[in-house]
Amino acid sequence: MLDICLLGTGGMMPLPERWLSSVLLRYNGKMILTDCGEGTQIIMRKAEWGFKEIEAICLTHYHADHVSGLPGLLLTIGNSGREENLVIIGPKGLKNLVECLTVISPQLPFGIELIEIENNKGCEILQNGVIVEYLSVDHNIPCFSYSFNIKRQGKFDPERAKKEGIPQRFWSMLQRGEIIKDDGRTFLPEMVLGEERKGLKVSICTDTRPTLGMADFIRDSDVFICEGMYGEDEKLEKAIEKKHMLFSEAAKLATDGNVKEMWLTHFSPSIKDPEEYLDNAKRIFNNSIAGKDLMCKTLSFTDS
Amino acid sequence: MLDICLLGTGGMMPLPERWLSSVLLRYNGKMILTDCGEGTQIIMRKAEWGFKEIEAICLTHYHADHVSGLPGLLLTIGNSGREENLVIIGPKGLKNLVECLTVISPQLPFGIELIEIENNKGCEILQNGVIVEYLSVDHNIPCFSYSFNIKRQGKFDPERAKKEGIPQRFWSMLQRGEIIKDDGRTFLPEMVLGEERKGLKVSICTDTRPTLGMADFIRDSDVFICEGMYGEDEKLEKAIEKKHMLFSEAAKLATDGNVKEMWLTHFSPSIKDPEEYLDNAKRIFNNSIAGKDLMCKTLSFTDS
Numbered sequence: 001m002l003d004i005c006l007l008g009t010g011g012m013m014p015l016p017e018r019w020l021s022s023v024l025l026r027y028n029g030k031m032i033l034t035d036c037g038e039g040t041q042i043i044m045r046k047a048e049w050g051f052k053e054i055e056a057i058c059l060t061h062y063h064a065d066h067v068s069g070l071p072g073l074l075l076t077i078g079n080s081g082r083e084e085n086l087v088i089i090g091p092k093g094l095k096n097l098v099e100c101l102t103v104i105s106p107q108l109p110f111g112i113e114l115i116e117i118e119n120n121k122g123c124e125i126l127q128n129g130v131i132v133e134y135l136s137v138d139h140n141i142p143c144f145s146y147s148f149n150i151k152r153q154g155k156f157d158p159e160r161a162k163k164e165g166i167p168q169r170f171w172s173m174l175q176r177g178e179i180i181k182d183d184g185r186t187f188l189p190e191m192v193l194g195e196e197r198k199g200l201k202v203s204i205c206t207d208t209r210p211t212l213g214m215a216d217f218i219r220d221s222d223v224f225i226c227e228g229m230y231g232e233d234e235k236l237e238k239a240i241e242k243k244h245m246l247f248s249e250a251a252k253l254a255t256d257g258n259v260k261e262m263w264l265t266h267f268s269p270s271i272k273d274p275e276e277y278l279d280n281a282k283r284i285f286n287n288s289i290a291g292k293d294l295m296c297k298t299l300s301f302t303d304s
Numbered sequence: 305m306l307d308i309c310l311l312g313t314g315g316m317m318p319l320p321e322r323w324l325s326s327v328l329l330r331y332n333g334k335m336i337l338t339d340c341g342e343g344t345q346i347i348m349r350k351a352e353w354g355f356k357e358i359e360a361i362c363l364t365h366y367h368a369d370h371v372s373g374l375p376g377l378l379l380t381i382g383n384s385g386r387e388e389n390l391v392i393i394g395p396k397g398l399k400n401l402v403e404c405l406t407v408i409s410p411q412l413p414f415g416i417e418l419i420e421i422e423n424n425k426g427c428e429i430l431q432n433g434v435i436v437e438y439l440s441v442d443h444n445i446p447c448f449s450y451s452f453n454i455k456r457q458g459k460f461d462p463e464r465a466k467k468e469g470i471p472q473r474f475w476s477m478l479q480r481g482e483i484i485k486d487d488g489r490t491f492l493p494e495m496v497l498g499e500e501r502k503g504l505k506v507s508i509c510t511d512t513r514p515t516l517g518m519a520d521f522i523r524d525s526d527v528f529i530c531e532g533m534y535g536e537d538e539k540l541e542k543a544i545e546k547k548h549m550l551f552s553e554a555a556k557l558a559t560d561g562n563v564k565e566m567w568l569t570h571f572s573p574s575i576k577d578p579e580e581y582l583d584n585a586k587r588i589f590n591n592s593i594a595g596k597d598l599m600c601k602t603l604s605f606t607d608s
Binding site for chain 2: 014015016038042043067071072096097099101105
């Protein structure tokens with residue numbers, strides 16, 4: 001099971017009635033936070049998922065509304081009794097950014113492992129088994145979209161195991177993914193498993209224009225969380241100038257990427273009620289949802 | 305008239321039900337903010353005093369809970385149409401701090417004038433006429449207390465003006481503080497004014513143990529805003545270790561400094577309801593008040 005919590009839905013600046021856009025995922029008891037603007041730790045406290053088990057923080061880019069909460073959050077994670085290393089992933093400049101921001105939180109009881117993204121696309125595998133893919137996108141400073149993938153191995157197939165002549169005492173080890181060498185023979189996990197089954201996928205694209213590679217990047221996501229800075233199609237010029245998206249552009253991506261559902265987020269402070277403009281997205285992609293602070297969902301594997 | 309707004313009352317970390325300790329003052333249409341932790345701009349928006357007219361930001365010290373909101377606030381001031389310079393006053397290291405934090409808010413439409421405090425005590429006069437005094441206090445990093453003073457000149461005294469033989473056409477100019485040279489004679493404002501009258505004074509002491517000079521520093525304040533990290537006298541050892549104050553220690557200062565009223569603030573996250581411990585302060589200084597987020601007061605000159 002993968003839990004998703006959209007902590008906030010605001011862009012540019014935090015408002016009394018809307019926290020800054022950021023997303024918390026939880027899998028295997030460990031959490032991944034994407035973006036951390038001013039106040040993210042406050043709404044995170046409301047989510048009641050704790051702070052200690054954040055395994056990684058993924059930063060899309062280094063505008064204040066996406067990173068200014070980092071030093072305070074690191075201190076709060078420290079106060080939670082955290083001692084294990086924390087991973088922070090982000091575009092080039094990450095080392096400098098973290099050094100600068102932690103000038104006000106210099107002593108932390110845990111280490112920080114920085115992964116500075118070098119290429120336009122790639123992936124990292126976290127300890128909780130989540131595969132983090134990233135893709136360079138189109139904002140006015142270097143910016144990345146992320147997708148979080150949980151692969152699911154095939155079902156155990158005893159018939160196949162027998163056919164391969166694998167001694168029964170190795171079956172459970174192979175099922176757990178171990179490679180067994182015995183009496184000159186090598187047994188691989190795939191020799192006892194059926195075909196890989198559908199996993200889970202959540203994609204997060206914010207602070208970008210739609211780009212050519214994005215539909216492939218988000219393809220078949222169970223939840224696609226996408227910025228919708230402007231609701232009205234009339235704001236296209238502004239969206240192009242500021243390198244953001246319209247609701248309708250996000251919906252076009254959702255359609256092209258064949259996602260199951262789309263949550264809009266990162267609303268301009270000028271949008272009082274995103275629902276007002278939601279039809280501009282639904283017309284193109286029916287399963288468009290206007291994100292709300294603390295909106296949560298649990299994804300489960302679809303077959304057993 | 306001097307308006308005071310206690311924006312938040314929390315210490316260490318921002319909580320969903322308590323913003324971080326900071327104080328906004330307004331005089332002559334201009335504002336002075338003391339400290340700016342994570343979320344200060346959010347509660348400031350709730351206060352509805354605007355952002356454009358912040359003349360100065362005074363920082364007590366550089367722990368995250370007092371400064372982490374700075375880059376976001378500067379951007380928000382920028383978005384308010386501000387073009388005039390902004391003054392930031394703080395302990396040694398201010399230049400480095402501001403350079404580091406503004407790595408995420410690099411382009412601002414106004415200049416920043418930094419006043420890095422060099423001495424243990426001193427003062428600055430702001431453009432709105434407020435005299436900012438500062439005093440080095442006792443925390444685990446360099447830290448200053450501030451007092452904000454508005455002087456009030458004496459009443460216009462026509463009898464004195466006549467006695468000095470000052471032509472009537474100069475009276476109003478002298479009253480406004482101008483120096484007049486006429487026909488070889490020099491007329492000074494004090495030649496038409498009675499004795500200086502009682503002004504207004506607000507003092508803010510946070511993140512410090514009580515110190516020897518503090519009672520004099522806050523002397524006769526109309527409002528003394530003081531940290532009360534711990535409510536119970538039994539926490540003295542912890543207060544000494546962490547370099548903070550008990551409610552009762554703050555109250556002793558209020559008594560020694562002969563202030564009119566004391567507002568307690570900067571409560572430990574472990575204090576759910578500061579009122580519970582308020583008697584520990586009131587026993588020593590009766591006019592002790594447990595601060596609340598967005599608690600405001602307007603001070604007026606006492607005679608006309």
